[in-house]
Structures are given as structure tokens and as C-alpha cells.
Amino acid sequence: MTKTLPIGLTVTARVPASSANLGPGFDTLGLALGLYDEITVTTTASGLTISVEGEGADDVPWGPSHLVVRAVERGLESAGVWADGLDVVCRNVIPHSRGLGSSASAVVGGLAAANGLASKVDGELALSLEQLVQLASEFEGHPDNAAASVLGGAVVSWTESGVGDGEDRRYRAARLDVDPGIKAVVLVPNERSSTAHTRGLLPEFVPHRDAAFNVSRAALAVVALTGRPDLLLPATADLLHQPQRAPALPLTTEWIARLRGAGIAAAVSGAGPTVLALITEQFPDDLRAAAEVAGLQVLDLELAEGVHVR
Numbered sequence: 001m002t003k004t005l006p007i008g009l010t011v012t013a014r015v016p017a018s019s020a021n022l023g024p025g026f027d028t029l030g031l032a033l034g035l036y037d038e039i040t041v042t043t044t045a046s047g048l049t050i051s052v053e054g055e056g057a058d059d060v061p062w063g064p065s066h067l068v069v070r071a072v073e074r075g076l077e078s079a080g081v082w083a084d085g086l087d088v089v090c091r092n093v094i095p096h097s098r099g100l101g102s103s104a105s106a107v108v109g110g111l112a113a114a115n116g117l118a119s120k121v122d123g124e125l126a127l128s129l130e131q132l133v134q135l136a137s138e139f140e141g142h143p144d145n146a147a148a149s150v151l152g153g154a155v156v157s158w159t160e161s162g163v164g165d166g167e168d169r170r171y172r173a174a175r176l177d178v179d180p181g182i183k184a185v186v187l188v189p190n191e192r193s194s195t196a197h198t199r200g201l202l203p204e205f206v207p208h209r210d211a212a213f214n215v216s217r218a219a220l221a222v223v224a225l226t227g228r229p230d231l232l233l234p235a236t237a238d239l240l241h242q243p244q245r246a247p248a249l250p251l252t253t254e255w256i257a258r259l260r261g262a263g264i265a266a267a268v269s270g271a272g273p274t275v276l277a278l279i280t281e282q283f284p285d286d287l288r289a290a291a292e293v294a295g296l297q298v299l300d301l302e303l304a305e306g307v308h309v310r
């Protein structure tokens, strides 16, 4: 039976950004990054109020079609609770459409906030991390981003029910504990790039030798991330999506080549256009200055834990 939440219940979810693929792990590997959106949800007597500060405030709809609102509603439904009214406040920091998983973070944050409300009235209603990964991945479509924002650290994600996109598709993920010496630097262009557009550039079939190349590098990425950071450069090479997306991402492609030429493990973050660099030493000052001159925002980020609700 559905329980109605009392009025005035409030929670805040703090949800990290994420970087998907890490080079060879297309649709599989992800990393949670220390750049956070905060979502506060309060139960009210009726209706929906929403306010958005920061990133995307002028672009996203301020109403029931807002991604966070839809995720909160899905989360309440999944936990078996109902709210007569909701007040939703979003404080956004994660850049949109830059390959930093903003849409997955919005969905994970909304689901986790709903879960927090349900747990406040009855701990037995709490959704597990596995359920949050499933719901967020179903909702958003990218388990590599969604699982990273739920679980934190680095993740390997996979699907269990085969090839289809049907409702029975099961999304699974395992967390890797990343070597504490590894840090992330992201180079964020001003221009946006839609994931749907750059996915459309990918071919239906790839040569077997390229698939084999990526299998070896993706497996190596797990080794490098979990204790052999000296292997990060070969472990972040890719033939399955970055070369195909390159025509749509010229600045990104130029900077990945430049960083890799300097011995830095660099890859397209998600579907781009952000560049992800994984380092164990200081990011070189001359490259930082040159990137800024080229119009890239350079951010040093800790690797993050998963979504946190208070």
C-alpha cells in the first residue's frame, strides 16, 4: 500500500559529476568526479514549486518536465510513497552537455532525494544501491555515468538481459577502489555537445581487430586504476568511439593528442567535448596556461564518493 509522506519533510542530495568510457571502456567504465549538484526536496500540502540556481537555470524547464522532478517522482513511486506536494530546489554546478554526466547526476540526485524522504518515514522502504543503479540507468540510459554517481569511485557497468533496450533489461555495476595517487583534471570547452548527436556518429559495425584492441585496453584500465597508475597511458587508448567522434570534436581531439604526446593519460570524457586527464603528478603549468588560452576551463578534481543524502 502507498504511504503518504507528512508535510514539511526535507532532504538534500549531493550528487557528483561523472566521466564515462575512460577511453576504451565505451558504455562500461565510469568515474565519479568531485564536482557536485545539490538538490533539496521538501514535501508540501499541494502542487509543485521548483527553483534552479547556477548551471542551466535559464535553459531547463521550471515545471513537471524538469529532469530532477521526474526522477523524484519515479523514486517516490518505486519506494511506495506519495507526496501531496513538492518543493524542489536545484543548486547546479555540473556543466550541461559537456560530457560530465550532468543528466545522469540530475536523475541520480532526484532518485536519491526521493529515497531519502521515503527512508525518513520508514527505513524498510529504502531502496538499495543496486536498485538505485537500476532505476537511474533505466531512466537515463547511460549506466556508466549513473552507476558512477550512485556508487562513487570508478565503476564497471554491464547489462544482463542481452541486447535489447526492453523493460526487462538489468543494469549491473561493480565499484573499483581507485589508487589514491590518481587525480583527475578536466579541460572543459565552452561549446556544448549533445550525447545523442555524437552517438549518431558511431558505426554499426567495427573491425574485429579494433574490438580486440579495446578489450585489452579496457581490461588494462582496471589494472591501471586499481594499483598500476604507471599503465594509465596505454590503458586509456581507444579505437571504438573517439576516432569516429573526432570530426565533431576538433578542439577535444587536438588536446587529447597534445596531452598524450606529453605522456599524460587523456581521453574524451563521456560523449565529449570535455577532455579527461588522469594524472599522478602535477598537471604541467605550460599546458594548463595554453589550454586556458585556447578557451578551455581547466579544473583539478578529486575522485568522488557516490551520492550522499542528508
Ligand SMILES: Nc1ncnc2c1ncn2[C@@H]1O[C@H](COP(=O)(O)OP(=O)(O)OP(=O)(O)O)[C@@H](O)[C@H]1O
Pocket (backbone or CB within 6 Å): 018, 020, 037, 056, 060, 066, 067, 068, 090, 092, 095, 096, 097, 098, 099, 100, 101, 102, 103, 104, 106, 142, 145, 193, 194, 195, 196, 269, 270, 271, 272
Ligand atoms: N541538473 C539538471 N537539471 C535538469 N536537466 C538537466 C540537468 N542536467 C542535465 N539536464 C538535461 O540533460 C541535458 C544534457 O544531457 P547530455 O546527455 O547531452 O549531456 P551530459 O549528461 O551533460 O553529458 P554526457 O552524458 O555526455 O556525460 C541538458 O541539456 C538538460 O536538458
Ligand SMILES: N[C@@H](CCO)C(=O)O
Pocket (backbone or CB within 6 Å): 020, 021, 026, 027, 028, 099, 101, 142, 144, 145, 195, 199, 270, 271
Ligand atoms: N557511454 C556514453 C556516455 C554518455 O555520457 C557515450 O559515450 O555515449
